Amino acid sequence: MAKRNLSYKDAGVDIDVANALEDGYLRLVKSTYNPGVIRNDGGFGGLFRLQGASGLFARRWRDPVLVSGTDGVGTKLKIAFMLDKHDTVGIDLVAMSVNDILVQGAEPMFFLDYVGIGKADKRVLLEVVKGVADGCKQAGCALLGGETAELPGFYQDGEYDLAGFAVGVVERRRLIDGSGVEPGDAIIGLPSSGLHSNGYSLARKALLDAAGLKLSEKPPELGGRTVGEELLTPTRIYVKPVLAAFMAYKVKRPIRALAHITGGGLVENVPRVLPKKCAAEFELGSWNVPPVFKLVQEAGNIREDEMYRVFNMGLGMVMVTTPPSVETVLAKLRRAGCRGRVVGRIVPGRREVRFV
Amino acid sequence: MAKRNLSYKDAGVDIDVANALEDGYLRLVKSTYNPGVIRNDGGFGGLFRLQGASGLFARRWRDPVLVSGTDGVGTKLKIAFMLDKHDTVGIDLVAMSVNDILVQGAEPMFFLDYVGIGKADKRVLLEVVKGVADGCKQAGCALLGGETAELPGFYQDGEYDLAGFAVGVVERRRLIDGSGVEPGDAIIGLPSSGLHSNGYSLARKALLDAAGLKLSEKPPELGGRTVGEELLTPTRIYVKPVLAAFMAYKVKRPIRALAHITGGGLVENVPRVLPKKCAAEFELGSWNVPPVFKLVQEAGNIREDEMYRVFNMGLGMVMVTTPPSVETVLAKLRRAGCRGRVVGRIVPGRREVRFV
Numbered sequence: 001m002a003k004r005n006l007s008y009k010d011a012g013v014d015i016d017v018a019n020a021l022e023d024g025y026l027r028l029v030k031s032t033y034n035p036g037v038i039r040n041d042g043g044f045g046g047l048f049r050l051q052g053a054s055g056l057f058a059r060r061w062r063d064p065v066l067v068s069g070t071d072g073v074g075t076k077l078k079i080a081f082m083l084d085k086h087d088t089v090g091i092d093l094v095a096m097s098v099n100d101i102l103v104q105g106a107e108p109m110f111f112l113d114y115v116g117i118g119k120a121d122k123r124v125l126l127e128v129v130k131g132v133a134d135g136c137k138q139a140g141c142a143l144l145g146g147e148t149a150e151l152p153g154f155y156q157d158g159e160y161d162l163a164g165f166a167v168g169v170v171e172r173r174r175l176i177d178g179s180g181v182e183p184g185d186a187i188i189g190l191p192s193s194g195l196h197s198n199g200y201s202l203a204r205k206a207l208l209d210a211a212g213l214k215l216s217e218k219p220p221e222l223g224g225r226t227v228g229e230e231l232l233t234p235t236r237i238y239v240k241p242v243l244a245a246f247m248a249y250k251v252k253r254p255i256r257a258l259a260h261i262t263g264g265g266l267v268e269n270v271p272r273v274l275p276k277k278c279a280a281e282f283e284l285g286s287w288n289v290p291p292v293f294k295l296v297q298e299a300g301n302i303r304e305d306e307m308y309r310v311f312n313m314g315l316g317m318v319m320v321t322t323p324p325s326v327e328t329v330l331a332k333l334r335r336a337g338c339r340g341r342v343v344g345r346i347v348p349g350r351r352e353v354r355f356v
Numbered sequence: 357m358a359k360r361n362l363s364y365k366d367a368g369v370d371i372d373v374a375n376a377l378e379d380g381y382l383r384l385v386k387s388t389y390n391p392g393v394i395r396n397d398g399g400f401g402g403l404f405r406l407q408g409a410s411g412l413f414a415r416r417w418r419d420p421v422l423v424s425g426t427d428g429v430g431t432k433l434k435i436a437f438m439l440d441k442h443d444t445v446g447i448d449l450v451a452m453s454v455n456d457i458l459v460q461g462a463e464p465m466f467f468l469d470y471v472g473i474g475k476a477d478k479r480v481l482l483e484v485v486k487g488v489a490d491g492c493k494q495a496g497c498a499l500l501g502g503e504t505a506e507l508p509g510f511y512q513d514g515e516y517d518l519a520g521f522a523v524g525v526v527e528r529r530r531l532i533d534g535s536g537v538e539p540g541d542a543i544i545g546l547p548s549s550g551l552h553s554n555g556y557s558l559a560r561k562a563l564l565d566a567a568g569l570k571l572s573e574k575p576p577e578l579g580g581r582t583v584g585e586e587l588l589t590p591t592r593i594y595v596k597p598v599l600a601a602f603m604a605y606k607v608k609r610p611i612r613a614l615a616h617i618t619g620g621g622l623v624e625n626v627p628r629v630l631p632k633k634c635a636a637e638f639e640l641g642s643w644n645v646p647p648v649f650k651l652v653q654e655a656g657n658i659r660e661d662e663m664y665r666v667f668n669m670g671l672g673m674v675m676v677t678t679p680p681s682v683e684t685v686l687a688k689l690r691r692a693g694c695r696g697r698v699v700g701r702i703v704p705g706r707r708e709v710r711f712v
Contacts, residue, residue, distance in 0.1 A: 114519035163470035165521035
């Protein structure tokens with residue numbers, strides 16, 4: 001990768017820490033490389049060959065559209081700080097950006113991360129980047145660059161912030177933007193792994209403050225898992241199953257829209273991909289709402305509609321497809337390890353979400 | 357641009373602040389659009405058409421290499437906090453990433469920013485994004501996406517952190533990697549605008565702590581400027597002059613290497629682009645070291661060699677060219693408003709920097 005700067009000269013980082021970090025980073029980073037990467041160790045920019053390497057991996061894009069996204073992990077990081085466990089938030093970081101670019105039909109190519117920290121701590125930083133590398137492998141994208149910024153006085157001891165950045169590519173004629181959605185289309189929901197990376201301020205307030213639960217507790221609702229394990233479960237990365245569903249179609253384009261369900265829940269994220277005269281009707285009870293949501297709701301005495309405006313409620317990704325293709329799409333998703341199901345349909349309306 | 361998330365539901369941001377921000381952001385962001393941008397207001401990913409729009413702006417890349425970089429602004433942000441002036445650090449943010457990708461020969465296409473802040477403040481956030489948009493316009497790249505993360509408890513009141521991501525493109529056969537550098541080549545230095553975005557921990561310690569200067573003071577060395585103005589001067593963006601110099605050559609490639617002088621100064625950044633058997637010899641006195649460096653050095657009683665290991669010392673970008681092309685390159689740079697000069701040459705050696 002391009003040189004990962006850790007400006008020890010400037011900020012007083014121990015030079016041994018810096019060297020150990022550089023070695024550790026490089027090992028992790030190399031494990032994510034895909035055929036597009038052009039090695040540029042120590043260089044200034046991360047290099048990625050769009051058309052792929054020659055021979056087997058050559059790609060031919062006619063009218064490539066680059067799709068990019070950036071996001072952080074938000075206050076879920078506080079759980080990592082409290083548990084002093086830092087090797088999964090990098091997966092969340094990758095997930096938040098790659099799931100966003102995936103909904104436009106793009107295949108993730110590469111990812112870059114930024115870590116802001118008060119004082120460099122080798123163990124913590126390597127755990128964080130290990131998670132980022134794991135996420136990149138799940139998403140099939142290369143960790144092409146990164147920055148570790150040591151900023152004395154910006155962050156509290158043991159804390160940090162993360163920002164991630166993903167770039168993918170899609171052939172222009174296969175770009176998914178929801179414009180083809182029409183009444184009668186089916187809505188397929190893809191299960192989330194839990195809270196993902198949104199709603200943590202409210203979840204922490206409900207579980208830890210209002211209900212007084214501890215991260216080490218095992219409330220019966222969680223079936224043996226601790227509150228901490230549940231809250232730190234990584235955001236699901238939908239790249240492989242969703243790309244498998246795309247790939248099933250060479251000419252037809254039966255997958256008309258996707259929405260990544262983040263802050264704002266189904267209520268705010270699904271309308272982002274609906275045409276003006278369509279609404280999305282979700283059939284409550286047609287999918288499984290994982291127990292963590294009920295636990296949060298009861299702990300915080302939160303109204304049902306508020307829950308659906310903050311949390312993903314068990315659906316991390318939503319897909320709109322033509323009715324004849326539903327079974328094929330579900331089969332492709334299932335073969336890639338993702339059990340989607342029909343959770344609603346498109347009806348005439350005004351870019352809104354209804355629950356029936 | 358893709359929707360700029362500000363997850364007010366989650367974090368308790370005032371909804372009026374969020375709406376005003378969204379409007380303000382959109383105006384700023386649109387001012388940076390270039391022909392590659394595909395409008396996707398409210399969408400999930402930022403869309404950029406690599407081959408450009410049709411007709412006049414159509415581009416044809418044969419073997420495009422995407423070059424990406426990420427960086428932050430570092431502790432220079434503290435100066436912005438102290439002065440409560442936030443409309444230029446965004447220029448620094450863009451500069452740090454685009455200058456990095458420029459040295460590989462890449463033309464910046466688009467940029468994304470991440471702002472982490474404790475509590476959203478409309479004025480501060482709009483100032484920050486205004487600076488980012490200004491930087492993007494200077495670099496000719498579109499501000500294609502961004503994230504404002506409100507993270508209660510992560511940052512002190514009135515503080516924030518910034519991360520930036522830039523993506524550019526270069527034809528593979530025109531990728532610059534320093535491999536053609538050989539003894540006898542000339543080194544052209546491009547003037548910096550001051551400290552740029554590196555060495556601020558040391559500079560603040562020297563000027564504000566050791567010498568007890570105030571940001572509002574006007575030491576005679578700075579010729580009427582205050583310490584604050586000097587320290588907050590935006591990092592120079594070299595995209596336009598350097599691309600003008602590249603463009604002068606259709607077939608020949610006389611520009612053999614570039615180095616962006618950031619943390620580590622000439623001493624650490626120039627060797628990153630030298631072949632194994634070459635050294636860079638800089639002739640001290642051949643360029644103008646701006647007065648701020650002398651001020652910092654005296655204030656902090658810093659050794660000369662330390663200065664050259666931390667600060668850019670007046671050269672923000674360094675270019676290695678074949679001797680016959682020096683005059684043409686200098687003329688192209690000058691016509692684009694950048695007064696470069698020959699500051700040294702390549703000699704046999706071991707990837708090191710010497711000062712004579």
